[in-house]
Amino acid sequence: MNAPVAITPALVAEHGLKPDEYERILKLIGREPTITELGIFSAMWNEHCSYKSSKRWLRTLPTKGARVIYGPGENAGAVDIGDGQAVIFKMESHNHPSYIEPYQGAATGVGGILRDVFTMGARPIAAMNALFFGTPEHPKTRHLVSGVVGGVGGYGNSFGVPTVAGSVLFDKRYNGNILVNAFAAGIADKNAIFTSQAEGVGRPVVYLGSKTGRDGIHGATMASAAFGGADAEEKRPTVQVGDPFSEKLLLEACLELMASGAVIAIQDMGAAGLTSSAVEMGAKGDLGILLELDKVPTRETGMTAYEMMLSESQERMLMVLDPAREKDAEAIFRKWGLDFSVIGRTTDDLRFRLVHNGVEVANLPIKELGDQAPEYDRPRTEPVAPAPLDRTSVPEPADYGAALVSLIGSPNMSSRRYVWEQYDHLVQGNTIQRPGGDAAVVRLPGTSKALAFTTDVTPRYCAADPFEGGKQAIAEAWRNLTAVGALPLAVTDNLNFGNPERPEVMGQFAAAIQGIGEACRVLDFPVVSGNVSLYNETDGASIPPTPTIGGVGLLQDASAMATIAFKAEGEAILVIGKAGVHLGRSAYLAELLGRDEGAPPPVDLRAEKANGDFVRSLIAAKRITACHDVSDGGIAIALAEMALSGNIGVAINLALSADRLAWLFGEDQARYVVTAPQESVAAITGDAAASGIPVSVIGRTGGAELTCTGTFAVPLAKLRSAHENWFPDYMARPA
Amino acid sequence: MKSAVVVFPGSNRDGDMIAALELISGQRPISIWHAETSLPKLDLIVLPGGFSYGDYLRTGAIAARSPVMRAVADAAAAGVPVLGVCNGFQILCEAGLLPGILMRNARLSFICRDVNLRVETADSAFTRAYRKGEVFATPMAHGEGNYRVDDETLKRLKGEDRVAFRYVDEQGRTTDAANANGSIDSIAGVLSKKRNVLGLMPHPENAVEPAQGGIGGRKLFEGILGKVLA
Numbered sequence: 001m002n003a004p005v006a007i008t009p010a011l012v013a014e015h016g017l018k019p020d021e022y023e024r025i026l027k028l029i030g031r032e033p034t035i036t037e038l039g040i041f042s043a044m045w046n047e048h049c050s051y052k053s054s055k056r057w058l059r060t061l062p063t064k065g066a067r068v069i070y071g072p073g074e075n076a077g078a079v080d081i082g083d084g085q086a087v088i089f090k091m092e093s094h095n096h097p098s099y100i101e102p103y104q105g106a107a108t109g110v111g112g113i114l115r116d117v118f119t120m121g122a123r124p125i126a127a128m129n130a131l132f133f134g135t136p137e138h139p140k141t142r143h144l145v146s147g148v149v150g151g152v153g154g155y156g157n158s159f160g161v162p163t164v165a166g167s168v169l170f171d172k173r174y175n176g177n178i179l180v181n182a183f184a185a186g187i188a189d190k191n192a193i194f195t196s197q198a199e200g201v202g203r204p205v206v207y208l209g210s211k212t213g214r215d216g217i218h219g220a221t222m223a224s225a226a227f228g229g230a231d232a233e234e235k236r237p238t239v240q241v242g243d244p245f246s247e248k249l250l251l252e253a254c255l256e257l258m259a260s261g262a263v264i265a266i267q268d269m270g271a272a273g274l275t276s277s278a279v280e281m282g283a284k285g286d287l288g289i290l291l292e293l294d295k296v297p298t299r300e301t302g303m304t305a306y307e308m309m310l311s312e313s314q315e316r317m318l319m320v321l322d323p324a325r326e327k328d329a330e331a332i333f334r335k336w337g338l339d340f341s342v343i344g345r346t347t348d349d350l351r352f353r354l355v356h357n358g359v360e361v362a363n364l365p366i367k368e369l370g371d372q373a374p375e376y377d378r379p380r381t382e383p384v385a386p387a388p389l390d391r392t393s394v395p396e397p398a399d400y401g402a403a404l405v406s407l408i409g410s411p412n413m414s415s416r417r418y419v420w421e422q423y424d425h426l427v428q429g430n431t432i433q434r435p436g437g438d439a440a441v442v443r444l445p446g447t448s449k450a451l452a453f454t455t456d457v458t459p460r461y462c463a464a465d466p467f468e469g470g471k472q473a474i475a476e477a478w479r480n481l482t483a484v485g486a487l488p489l490a491v492t493d494n495l496n497f498g499n500p501e502r503p504e505v506m507g508q509f510a511a512a513i514q515g516i517g518e519a520c521r522v523l524d525f526p527v528v529s530g531n532v533s534l535y536n537e538t539d540g541a542s543i544p545p546t547p548t549i550g551g552v553g554l555l556q557d558a559s560a561m562a563t564i565a566f567k568a569e570g571e572a573i574l575v576i577g578k579a580g581v582h583l584g585r586s587a588y589l590a591e592l593l594g595r596d597e598g599a600p601p602p603v604d605l606r607a608e609k610a611n612g613d614f615v616r617s618l619i620a621a622k623r624i625t626a627c628h629d630v631s632d633g634g635i636a637i638a639l640a641e642m643a644l645s646g647n648i649g650v651a652i653n654l655a656l657s658a659d660r661l662a663w664l665f666g667e668d669q670a671r672y673v674v675t676a677p678q679e680s681v682a683a684i685t686g687d688a689a690a691s692g693i694p695v696s697v698i699g700r701t702g703g704a705e706l707t708c709t710g711t712f713a714v715p716l717a718k719l720r721s722a723h724e725n726w727f728p729d730y731m732a733r734p735a
Numbered sequence: 736m737k738s739a740v741v742v743f744p745g746s747n748r749d750g751d752m753i754a755a756l757e758l759i760s761g762q763r764p765i766s767i768w769h770a771e772t773s774l775p776k777l778d779l780i781v782l783p784g785g786f787s788y789g790d791y792l793r794t795g796a797i798a799a800r801s802p803v804m805r806a807v808a809d810a811a812a813a814g815v816p817v818l819g820v821c822n823g824f825q826i827l828c829e830a831g832l833l834p835g836i837l838m839r840n841a842r843l844s845f846i847c848r849d850v851n852l853r854v855e856t857a858d859s860a861f862t863r864a865y866r867k868g869e870v871f872a873t874p875m876a877h878g879e880g881n882y883r884v885d886d887e888t889l890k891r892l893k894g895e896d897r898v899a900f901r902y903v904d905e906q907g908r909t910t911d912a913a914n915a916n917g918s919i920d921s922i923a924g925v926l927s928k929k930r931n932v933l934g935l936m937p938h939p940e941n942a943v944e945p946a947q948g949g950i951g952g953r954k955l956f957e958g959i960l961g962k963v964l965a
Contacts, residue, residue: 150844153844154845157786157845157847157876158745158747158786158789160747160785160786243789244786244789245745245786245788245789245790246789248786336758420847421846421847422844423845424847424856424876426874426876427748427751428748428750428751429751429755429940429947431943432947432948443946445754554862558946606810
């Protein structure tokens with residue numbers, strides 16, 4: 001059964017390797033690879049693991065900062081939050097598996113990102129997810145929503161991490177290629193962060209966790225290919241199955257083992273399983289690795305070396321242990337009922353060697369497997385700047401109130417309560433701001449501090465102008481953290497794009513990265529981890545550029561946290577930032593008129609920073625009573641959400657003389673709506689004026705309606721039912 | 736006084752429970768691993784929430800047969816207060832320490848939200864700090880909390896004043912909408928015949944500090960911890 005397999009051009013192509021990439025392999029090792037070696041190269045050199053198309057651009061991102069402990073390159077980014085603690089976080093996509101098998105695809109996406117975090121020694125304290133589906137009318141959408149939401153909840157709820165925030169977007173351009181982006185964050189002792197860098201020759205390489213099966217073989221290769229029409233069904237066997245119970249045991253066992261001092265290096269087996277974890281540990285530590293595959297715990301008999309090396313069975317870890325502590329380590333794993341097997345050792349020959357049934361089935365240069373992966377500067381075409389919106393082509397609605405009700409009850413603006421109530425967002429007992437606000441907030445027990453979390457991106461902006469869209473995704477994440485009172489610390493970026501071999505897609509990618517980089521630099525908001533997902537296209541149609549941003553912020557004093565809810569009747573409502581004039585690419589145009597036109601709102605990063613820093617100082621000093629950032633749907637939607645959240649009405653008593661449609665629904669950036677007691681208004685507007693911050697008093701809270709003098713009056717009850725009912729009604733509608 | 740939280744593989748609200756007990760009593764409870772076969776002398780035993788054994792057979796079914804559960808049953812028989820929350824309630828039912836079972840929620844999906852509970856009896860160590868009829872808010876977070884018992888048992892539970900809590904609306908009325916998981920007769924929690932074992936689905940341990948969004952669950956702990964202190 002282990003007769004040598006002939007390496008034909010067809011076999012090479014099936015492994016996703018291009019002819020010139022195969023030539024590179026031949027040159028590197030000076031002979032034809034074995035089938036196992038071919039599989040290893042295929043796993044290490046696919047787009048998902050090697051970042052061969054994106055690396056050149058990723059290098060341009062700002063990744064350093066005074067608080068950054070580990071930037072990109074580790075399992076997750078690590079940021080200093082004071083008191084000897086670090087927050088460790090990352091976001092990663094699980095797009096193709098979730099389209100093929102939504103429940104397990106999403107569940108294992110959550111499992112994978114949690115492992116990335118606890119592999120570094122952090123106990124996960126928060127999870128988020130950003131989900132992008134096709135139109136609600138598309139025949140697959142409801143099934144996909146139901147499966148993905150079920151899978152995210154099924155895994156996180158059982159594991160015991162609160163899923164505190166996220167987003168759900170519907171757009172026809174995701175009809176054939178949904179996106180599932182999962183985020184996790186954990187807390188570690190700053191001096192006890194673990195990495196994958198092995199140290200010392202002759203040390204045991206230990207396999208921990210669940211057994212290896214034949215599931216997920218070539219998952220990473222699949223994630224690096226575009227879909228053709230009928231493929232999705234055939235690819236089902238490459239999707240892994242998640243077991244959150246095993247993962248919970250693995251978490252507890254790993255943290256206990258790390259605390260014991262026995263762990264030298266640790267790496268989870270994610271994409272490309274045993275292959276990439278072992279290679280990474282050796283290559284980072286300037287060491288070779290020898291694995292005896294007969295010792296790998298397997299779920300089935302007769303597994304080949306090839307299958308073991310490429311399996312993506314979940315809930316597995318690889319560690320290099322202190323030999324003196326091997327027995328203690330084994331006892332800890334036995335206590336938790338997990339497999340523990342010494343499967344190899346570190347060597348001084350810088351080779352990656354595999355022995356199976358007494359035969360050496362692979363012998364490759366370990367550093368070159370990663371370092372010598374191809375890198376491309378793919379051709380790209382510059383995105384074409386969109387024509388500005390012809391403002392005269394957008395008439396005022398006949399009934400502003402009806403327009404507001406339709407907008408807040410539209411698929412993309414309606415409440416996501418249906419989704420987040422299926423996620424346990426309270427486990428661990430530290431969630432102090434629940435889903436539904438600008439950012440979720442989780443307190444840190446034993447301190448006065450809390451962390452804020454948000455995910456953001458506006459794909460309709462990115463599609464029109466990837467550079468401004470990239471800037472805006474960062475700016476909105478920064479603003480959402482600011483709006484709860486947090487100091488934005490750092491981001492993780494999950495870059496979902498189409499096929500990089502298309503110059504227009506590569507052009508979008510490069511422009512979005514440049515926009516992200518510029519915004520991160522001005523806002524002092526470095527990128528500390530991330531993931532690139534390319535080839536998101538089906539039958540030649542690419543998704544819109546979707547650089548999802550996961551932002552993390554720090555509140556020094558959790559008691560000063562702000563929320564969006566109006567707190568009392570008769571308070572003043574202020575807008576920080578300029579009056580809205582920009583309707584291009586707005587939710588109003590897209591959701592109500594079905595028009596995807598114009599340029600997205602430009603982001604003035606200096607104004608963003610100045611306005612945000614001012615708002616944060618107001619929150620920290622407890623001078624304002626509610627705060628909401630202005631984004632999709634403009635001031636009108638922001639006010640409606642604040643009113644619904646606090647169940648207190650609002651009266652805008654400003655004479656809207658100029659362009660009242662744009663004033664209400666424009667999505668101009670760098671803006672916040674805040675409330676304050678009437679007696680504080682003069683001081684706040686005075687301070688704003690002194691700092692050159694635009695501010696206007698637009699009305700007062702009170703009553704049970706949202707009214708705007710001379711324009712509309714809508715009962716809150718009507719807004720609430722439109723807002724709350726769309727999602728459950730949609731999911732309950734007969735097929 | 737000495738309290739303990741039993742930890743099963745897959746428990747995940749053990750930390751929440753330990754924090755709540757410590758906050759109210761000022762003393763940290765001990766953790767007991769499920770493989771233990773005997774217990775120290777205790778004044779309160781808590782089975783916390785979570786997904787013991789992944790909930791892979793029936794919720795609580797495997798944990799109910801853990802070695803420690805024999806000792807828990809003996810302690811309960813000897814009158815030691817035993818509290819089971821969420822998965823802990825499911826385990827107590829599977830272990831036969833409380834009647835009934837918890838089925839999939841009526842609308843099938845997992846539900847995490849605040850619910851209002853009405854205190855149906857103040858006659859137990861767990862509920863004595865509440866007033867009978869008092870309504871308080873506390874979160875629920877489960878997929879299988881739909882309480883079911885046969886008619887005869889239901890009659891007995893009511894006759895013996897053993898229904899501890901019901902799901903109600905803000906005004907304290909039982910309604911279909913308020914009964915989010917579809918439990919029989921809106922039952923959220925029940926007491927054992929000797930009234931020293933309480934199981935409930937919602938999480939009072941997540942409602943003990945204002946920062947958590949409310950302190951509705953506080954009196955449950957004040958009652959039971961005050962009782963054992965006295």
